[in-house]
Amino acid sequence: MPDNVKSYLFISIQFACIGYLLFSGPLFANNSWLFLLEILGIGLAFWAVVSMSQSKLNVLPDVKNGATLIQSGPYKKVRHPMYSALIVIFLTLIVDEFSVVRLLVYLALTVTLVAKQFYEEGLLKKEFGQYKYYQENTWRIIPFVF
Template identity: 30%
Template sequence: MFSLKNASLAGLLIAIVALAVLITCKLILADGIVAIVVQAIAVLLMIWARLTFGFRSFHASADPTSGGLVTTGPYKYLRHPIYAAVIYFTCAGISSHLSILSVMMGIAVVAGLSIRMVAEEQLVAKQYPDYKSYSAKTKRVIPFIL
């Protein structure tokens, strides 16, 4: 049966499998200075987002938490800073190890997380009426662009 929670779980599993392939094949860690800097920024973004959001939840399937809509810290600029950080980190690693496999796995990571983001947004919008106006002025993964 299709549900937003099942879709978010499927997206997460796709991303995890693709990341596991990249890690196993040693295609995830950057070796060029620019890519290493991007990965360091991605890690800092993830930490900042986690500290801003707090440790109130992590669910395998999308499940909006109580406690209010978080719109401060990196959430002021991005609706999904943790997923954005994973995408930035992955793309930087792939840029250091370009191959058909790395690009395919990178596409899978982005696709899986995109599925999850869309499902989460629909669930959060149901719980928090302010989400619609927040999402209209805040980009999903790239500040001011996308």
Template identity: 25%
Template sequence: MGTLLVALQFGLLIMLAALAAPNVLHGDIPAGALMMAGISVALIAWALIHNRPGNFNIYPEPKFRGVLVTTGPYRWIRHPMYTSLLLGAAALAWTCNTFIGWGTWSMLAIVLFMKSTLEEQGMRKQHPGYAAYTLRSKRFLPWLF
């Protein structure tokens, strides 16, 4: 199931990039979309600074010797990498500004929700403190979701 979700994630991201490409090539990128893309990149960088190399995985299974990270953006968000993907993908959907683009973004959000659910099952098994961590953090959006 994890491999299928990763394949869907990348396929949907490629589709969004292809849909936005004509507008990007013509320099027709809304200022809000640029700002959203910048926030996405900043969040990825912040998450990578706090996560150890080799500790994260594109598949929704925790690494065998992985360490539970609860600092930086992980203090408030359990899946900041997924949040940054959703922000970057929203910037692409906004740039292409079509029903197909926003539909693709919605499908990506569902895939990432499913992927995070699968990942959290594994994290609960591997890290005894994970259940308590879920009570003081949110899945994607601080203080909301």
């Protein structure tokens, strides 16, 4: 399968899962603690986007021409903080408004993000010689876990 097709497949599944989760329940958790955790996830996503805007931000896992490897902001500790943020945000919404279907869609989103991350890291290794060192000194998605 050509790389471009893989990239669009990952994004299509990711956005389909996100769309379903956003439209099948409330946008914000009703529980105060879950709401706080959701806001922290949104803050992490915003911080990651602002940090990545120093390079060539791309929704696809492909590396754009002229992109630079960002290692500041949340990228100093986690290689994929946008994925981390999505996992946290939607976990709070699943716990707050649980259904088996929503849980299965959340699991599909998580598996897609992890697979996309492995694919993306292969592309980043080819593009940036220092990426291997960066991998050795950062967590993938969840600090102290993965």
